[in-house]
Amino acid sequence: MPQAPGPAVHGSRTEKPFPGFTNQAEDSSMRLWLRGLVRPALTCARGLSRSPGQSPPLPVPQKMVATWEAICLGTRPVPEYFNFAQDVLDAWSQLEKAGHRPPNPAFWWVSGDGAEVKWSFEELGTLSRKAANVLVGACGLQPGDRMLLVLPRIPEWWLASVACMRAGVVMVPGTSQLMEKDLKYRLQESRAKSIITSGPLAPRVDAIRADCPSLQTKLLVSDSSRPGWMNFRELFREASAEHSCVRTKSRDPMSIFFTSGTTGTPKMVEHSHASHGLGLVACSRQFMALTESDIFWNATDTGWVKAAWTLFCAWHNGACVFVHELPQVEAKVILHTLSRFPITTYCSVPTIYRLLVQEDLTRYQFQSLKHCVTGGEALNPDVREKWKNQTGLEVHEGYGQSETILICANLKGTTIKPGSMGKACAPYDVQIVDDDGNILPPGEEGNVAIRIRPKRPFCFFSCYLDNPKKTAESERGDFYITGDRAHMDTDGYFWFLGRNDDVINSSSYRIGPFEVESALAEHPAVVESAVVGSPDPIRGEVVKAFIVLSPAYSSRDPEELTRELQEHVKRVTAPYKYPRKVAFVSELPKTVSGKIQRVQLRNQEWRDKRQPQKGPAGL
């Protein structure tokens, strides 16, 4: 039975020092030195909002963040030079020293066995400069070089990310669940010169090293050594904390994210320093509602684009990034963490919410939690309802892609229409368009699209790296085409139907898998499901549901249960959508980011029937 302890009061716990790190800035001379170092950064942050020649007062945090938000929303110009580490983190460090920020940490990490690390913005600055010196010194990386960053949720991921920004190195995040073929694909495609990873992945990298000629240096984050690898923790201990941040242009590449691979081979998406570094400000304010007194936990993996929410959104606002190592994603651990720590804002993918609502949530008291968000997949209305009924908290859903920031969302304080992914998020002009890029009227199904002409939003991917054909294919008329189908209602709310390839065409009826999955989710037998088209000689294709049953129903007669579920779907949604075929399975294929890979099930269906496949298998 889960325990329900009260929330921890910040600062009252015993902190175990993390190997190689102190929890205080190193010494007072370092503090004095830092004061000098961050002054140019603060001037730069002020410079965004002042007229030339004016000598500005110390910016109050709200004014500083409001200036970034104005840039994000397009009412102020994007500065020519921008670097998140210097212009945001060092500015907050300066404000923290001047007492313009509550005394909560900037970073708060909890290991699987309960050890904790807390850093102030000042400590984050010192430590990330040391890390930057490791990248520049031992690894010999130059601005513009690429580094594959494959670490679990450990403090070094945040240090290495900020260090890359300081050194102008382009980071290429990957999840630590990557196997040899995935690592080889990412190293070859990105032509990364260096990799930083942890113990379990090092042998996998060594196994494919010979096939990756661009790879020159390998950094191991471990307390033990390995031949052919430099030890990050040892180098870090010895590294100087003096480092001048590289002067990056807003448009310079900052990161390359591989897409999730839900529909096929992951694509490389390049983002600039400004696209995430400034482009996520509105999301962090209007969707996540973060302020400097908040503690934000985003339980995502470090390897895909939602990790950018963890890296940028809290810190834009001077809030605390909370991280649980989560060696395994377990509902009880997440719920326990939410009750034990004063987390105010929680984010995870719908898959995790589906897991959490299987538990008895009334046994937990989330005394500090006040705002919950999700994205990356559609949130079933039933899951949202269960969470809300038991916790009293809404789940605010956002919709976006690796290529974009938030496209649509249920922003804090707006009315939620259950099942809708909310309204278009500024600065994007989001429309439903036909295949030629013509805007469709409300109510008509079409492509979700973002206007990119006459002006391409700066908070947008630069390109699919080394793939101009794919970049060009994603554009139609004045729009970027997301590849997702939806309609917009007369109030401006968007209703997701599915990815282009996922929409089922049965006897000319177009059926979105999400509607059927959401209907199934309302039946107590269903833990989760994936709905795909299956070949049918008369109808072309029919709806087939792959269902994971709750333990209480697993011994029921399958035929009887199939009929019961079919009747249930006919009752709660338009009857033509009911699954004519049902298969009970123990688990569903998912990407490492937790998204259901319908493409695998669909290919299996069409392959079994020796029919042409509708889409490629994921990597």
Ligand SMILES: Nc1ncnc2c1ncn2[C@@H]1O[C@H](COP(=O)(O)OP(=O)(O)OP(=O)(O)O)[C@@H](O)[C@H]1O
């Ligand atoms: N709130 C949401 N509701 C429905 N779908 C969503 C939502 N948020 C994200 N998505 C889906 O996730 C996609 C973006 O995911 P991501 O960029 O991680 O790569 P992917 O599309 O899953 O992978 P790949 O492009 O490699 O197949 C969107 O295009 C959309 O299909």
